[in-house]
Amino acid sequence: MVTQGSFSAVTQLHRRLQDARANTDRLFQIVREDALYGRPIPERHRIIFYVGHLEAFDWNLFRERLLSLRSFSSGFDQLFAFGIDPVGGELPSDQPEEWPSVVEVRNYVQIVRSRIDNALETGLVALEARSSASLAETLLQVAIEHRLMHAETLAYMLHQLPYSRKNMQHQPAVQAGPVENEFVDIPSGEVTLGLSRKDSSPFGWDNEFEATTERVAAFRISKYMVTNGEFLRFLQAGGYENSEYWSPEDWQWKEKQAIRHPIFWEPSGPGWLYRGMFEELPLALNWPVYVSHAEASAYARWAKASLPTEAQWQRASYGTHLKCERPYAWGTVAPNPTLGNFDFTRWDPAPVNGFPANKSAFGVVGQLGNGWEWTSTPFAPFPGFQPFEFYPGYSANFFDGRHFAMKGGSARTAACMLRRSFRNWFQPHYQYVYAGFRCVSQ
Numbered sequence: 001m002v003t004q005g006s007f008s009a010v011t012q013l014h015r016r017l018q019d020a021r022a023n024t025d026r027l028f029q030i031v032r033e034d035a036l037y038g039r040p041i042p043e044r045h046r047i048i049f050y051v052g053h054l055e056a057f058d059w060n061l062f063r064e065r066l067l068s069l070r071s072f073s074s075g076f077d078q079l080f081a082f083g084i085d086p087v088g089g090e091l092p093s094d095q096p097e098e099w100p101s102v103v104e105v106r107n108y109v110q111i112v113r114s115r116i117d118n119a120l121e122t123g124l125v126a127l128e129a130r131s132s133a134s135l136a137e138t139l140l141q142v143a144i145e146h147r148l149m150h151a152e153t154l155a156y157m158l159h160q161l162p163y164s165r166k167n168m169q170h171q172p173a174v175q176a177g178p179v180e181n182e183f184v185d186i187p188s189g190e191v192t193l194g195l196s197r198k199d200s201s202p203f204g205w206d207n208e209f210e211a212t213t214e215r216v217a218a219f220r221i222s223k224y225m226v227t228n229g230e231f232l233r234f235l236q237a238g239g240y241e242n243s244e245y246w247s248p249e250d251w252q253w254k255e256k257q258a259i260r261h262p263i264f265w266e267p268s269g270p271g272w273l274y275r276g277m278f279e280e281l282p283l284a285l286n287w288p289v290y291v292s293h294a295e296a297s298a299y300a301r302w303a304k305a306s307l308p309t310e311a312q313w314q315r316a317s318y319g320t321h322l323k324c325e326r327p328y329a330w331g332t333v334a335p336n337p338t339l340g341n342f343d344f345t346r347w348d349p350a351p352v353n354g355f356p357a358n359k360s361a362f363g364v365v366g367q368l369g370n371g372w373e374w375t376s377t378p379f380a381p382f383p384g385f386q387p388f389e390f391y392p393g394y395s396a397n398f399f400d401g402r403h404f405a406m407k408g409g410s411a412r413t414a415a416c417m418l419r420r421s422f423r424n425w426f427q428p429h430y431q432y433v434y435a436g437f438r439c440v441s442q
């Protein structure tokens with residue numbers, strides 16, 4: 001039975017889904033109409049796919065499991081069902097004319113939304129008959145977070161669109177002085193990874209379960225994310241030309257792609273510009289550098305350091321000098337705009353020292369927001385992992401040793417995904433993510 005309390009939980013989640021739709025609608029408004037069939041990142045689908053995908057995902061998830069609704073366009077349900085993540089270098093080759101018109105796709109979006117909304121608002125008989133309240137809540141959470149995750153990965157994609165094909169948006173600037181990075185001592189201790197199924201804790205994806213603890217030896221970690229200024233020294237020291245800093249696989253990739261600098265940097269005379277979301281800017285030396293895992297690992301080798309493991313990153317962020325761990329790096333206060341660069345306030349990075357209150361118990365600054373942070377840990381299940389029955393490949397398709405766990409969050413990460421257990425992952429040669437790193441030394 002669906003109780004009164006769970007009705008209101010479903011209603012609240014439905015509102016959050018509508019807010020998330022407004023978020024992605026605003027995002028697509030950035031794209032000028034003539035660019036909707038473009039493919040700003042060669043490894044990904046054309047933009048038009050994502051316009052349809054966000055609705056097809058919700059529709060395919062809810063239609064039969066939750067709402068007893070019939071498909072009205074099975075071709076679109078399938079066409080827009082899945083994104084792509086090619087790891088072998090093969091690129092999609094479809095042509096714009098193979099995709100439906102914008103009018104058809106937008107029409108599909110409107111019908112899906114109105115049918116889902118009507119069913120959730122008035123069709124709870126079906127919900128009551130077919131589903132437990134907890135399944136309804138879980139599926140709604142999945143739809144909300146799936147959409148919010150796309151709001152972030154779509155920002156990476158739109159970042160690569162030429163400026164002439166985007167409508168500019170305002171973003172508040174953050175000013176801060178020069179940065180001297182240093183290492184911070186982290187004492188040994190136990191760290192919790194993941195969420196316990198026993199907790200009545202917030203929603204978590206399959207890869208966040210089961211909770212597990214790990215003992216971490218003492219180590220030292222960069223106080224701030226590695227900055228553009230620090231990375232510039234690596235580049236000027238010949239870091240991109242010296243194979244000894246790169247694994248053979250990473251070197252081969254870098255040579256084949258002729259990569260000579262971070263993808264967000266643009267050579268300009270003797271110096272560099274930063275390719276921001278809406279305009280080119282002078283390279284801010286106190287912003288975190290955004291690079292692939294391969295480039296981050298090369299820098300770390302050059303600096304005679306390493307990337308943190310997932311457990312080390314977690315310990316540095318949430319650990320304390322006592323046994324307890326903090327819910328957020330800075331303490332117990334819920335995320336808000338004074339604490340960091342996250343939750344869609346900005347598009348571009350902020351100085352690493354721009355939010356001094358975003359500080360862990362050990363004095364590590366800025367671990368939540370302003371750029372995901374690569375770890376050296378391949379993305380893998382925690383003991384007790386069980387895939388969602390309704391989305392079996394969400395994580396399991398990526399437990400292949402070819403993706404690395406990332407923690408933290410970026411300017412385009414929703415506040416709900418700043419929870420301690422949330423994990424992100426990407427392949428090591430994907431340069432478009434808003435991701436940087438810290439160094440660790442023993």
Ligand SMILES: [Fe+2]
Pocket residue numbers: 053057083146150
């Ligand atoms: Fe998706």
